[in-house]
Amino acid sequence: MYERKVLPNLNCGLDLIGEVLYGKWKIRLLWFINQGHQRPSELQRKIPDATRRVLNIQLKELEDHDLITKKIYPVVPPKVEYSLTEFGQTLMPVIATLGNWGDTHEAHLRSVILKRLNAERE
Amino acid sequence: MYERKVLPNLNCGLDLIGEVLYGKWKIRLLWFINQGHQRPSELQRKIPDATRRVLNIQLKELEDHDLITKKIYPVVPPKVEYSLTEFGQTLMPVIATLGNWGDTHEAHLRSVILKRLNAERE
DNA sequence: TCGGATAGGGATAAACTTTTCCCCTATTGC
DNA sequence: GCAATAGGGGAAAAGTTTATCCCTATCCGA
Numbered sequence: 542m543y544e545r546k547v548l549p550n551l552n553c554g555l556d557l558i559g560e561v562l563y564g565k566w567k568i569r570l571l572w573f574i575n576q577g578h579q580r581p582s583e584l585q586r587k588i589p590d591a592t593r594r595v596l597n598i599q600l601k602e603l604e605d606h607d608l609i610t611k612k613i614y615p616v617v618p619p620k621v622e623y624s625l626t627e628f629g630q631t632l633m634p635v636i637a638t639l640g641n642w643g644d645t646h647e648a649h650l651r652s653v654i655l656k657r658l659n660a661e662r663e
Numbered sequence: 664m665y666e667r668k669v670l671p672n673l674n675c676g677l678d679l680i681g682e683v684l685y686g687k688w689k690i691r692l693l694w695f696i697n698q699g700h701q702r703p704s705e706l707q708r709k710i711p712d713a714t715r716r717v718l719n720i721q722l723k724e725l726e727d728h729d730l731i732t733k734k735i736y737p738v739v740p741p742k743v744e745y746s747l748t749e750f751g752q753t754l755m756p757v758i759a760t761l762g763n764w765g766d767t768h769e770a771h772l773r774s775v776i777l778k779r780l781n782a783e784r785e
Numbered sequence: 786t787c788g789g790a791t792a793g794g795g796a797t798a799a800a801c802t803t804t805t806c807c808c809c810t811a812t813t814g815c
Numbered sequence: 816g817c818a819a820t821a822g823g824g825g826a827a828a829a830g831t832t833t834a835t836c837c838c839t840a841t842c843c844g845a
Contacts, residue, residue, distance in 0.1 A: 544783050546830065547803090549776070550712065554765025555690055555758070557772040557791070565833070568677055590672065595833055597793070605779040607771070616793035617841050630773065631764070636677070638760045642753070643676025649750065650679040654671070657711070657727040661666050668800065669833090687803070703820065717803060719823070739812045740821040 558635075561606040564599045566591045568636055571625070574609060575633055577620040608632065680757075686721045688713045690758055693747070696731060696762045697755055701744040730754065 550556045562568060566588055573587045581600070585593055600623060603609045608629035614620040625633075643650060672678045674703045675776040684690060703722075707715055709748055722745060725731045730751035747755075765772060 542783055543831070545780070548780075551773060551776065554762040554767070554769060555694070557769060557776065558761050558765035559690070560776050561684065561772065567679070572677070576669065582790080592834060593792090594794080594835085598833090602779070605782070607775045613792090617789095618843090619793080619841085621792065628768070631768070634736070635760055635764045637784070638757055639680050640676040641679045643678070643680035646750070646753070647676060647679060650683065651673060653727065653729045654682050655674065658667070658670075658726070660727070661664055665801075702821090703823095714804060715804085716824080720803085735822090740819090741811085741823085743822065772823090 544618075561603075561608065564602060566596060566610065567599050567603060570596065570599060570603060571632065572636060572640075573610060574623050575625055575630075579624055581621055584623075603629075621634070668747075683725075683730065686724060688718060689721050689725060690761070692718065692725060693730065693751065693754065694758060694762075696745050697747055697752075701746055703745075706745075719736060766785055 544546065549560050551560065569588055572586060573584055578584055579588055581593070581596065584600075585591070585596055592616070600609065604623075605613050607626055609623045611627055612622045612624070614622070671682050673682065692706060692708055695706055700706055700709055703715070704720075705719065707713070707718060708719065722731065722733070726733050726745075729748055731745050732748055734744045734746070736744070
């Protein structure tokens with residue numbers, strides 16, 4: 542496991558939420574688990590751009606941060622189900638707020654993001 | 664300027680907001696600018712852990728994404744002031760929501776984050 | 786018996802971000 | 816002439832995250 546050399550800032554609420562939500566696929570993972578897609582293979586089909594490896598790593602972090610729980614069924618072939626903890630559920634309205642803002646301003650956001658991307662390749 | 668090799672996902676609102684808020688100091692920058700700390704040197708005093716270089720880079724990105732504007736006064740010594748655009752202002756309640764969740768769950772968050780950090784160094 | 790479904794992990798490479806180091810502009814005041 | 820002020824940026828190193836590749840194992844169906 543990679544060991545951090547620089548300690549994170551944990552001064553205020555914004556630092557703290559940043560620390561647990563940080564990771565390319567984490568918000569999506571929480572969102573899909575909340576929608577009832579609980580098994581790893583299902584999540585991977587929902588997020589095809591991520592490799593299985595990264596999803597496992599980020600699921601583990603979410604679990605360590607008490608946002609989801611992992612239930613392993615001792616059957617063959619293996620079966621695993623993730624679900625939100627109570628704590629994780631309190632985060633859903635916050636994620637909804639983020640998504641709503643993005644949806645509301647979708648056209649403008651897409652425009653400014655693409656403009657900047659293209660400028661990079663000038 | 665660094666040129667990305669992997670294009671970002673821009674499928675949904677969550678992707679879009681992630682794209683503009685991504686950056687270690689951006690949320691803090693927006694927050695302090697909103698509170699009236701508009702000059703670069705002032706922002707740097709408020710965020711002493713960041714170097715001036717990074718702040719400049721991230722301020723530029725915020726500007727490119729139409730969240731803030733930069734006004735340069737042609738005086739000596741130079742004077743620069745940042746302020747939120749109208750668009751940037753719509754983001755403030757969203758950031759407040761993030762901060763509130765973090766503040767509400769501060770104790771628990773700090774606990775799970777530190778537990779994971781220590782486990783890394785096991 | 787082979788292929789695919791289930792789940793997982795180590796090692797290493799590539800991508801990306803942030804920091805560090807050193808440099809620059811121009812004027813005012815001593 | 817030189818320091819202080821208030822702003823900025825290029826290049827390279829360090830830090831961190833994500834991707835790629837190749838393994839483990841069992842069972843089911845063709």
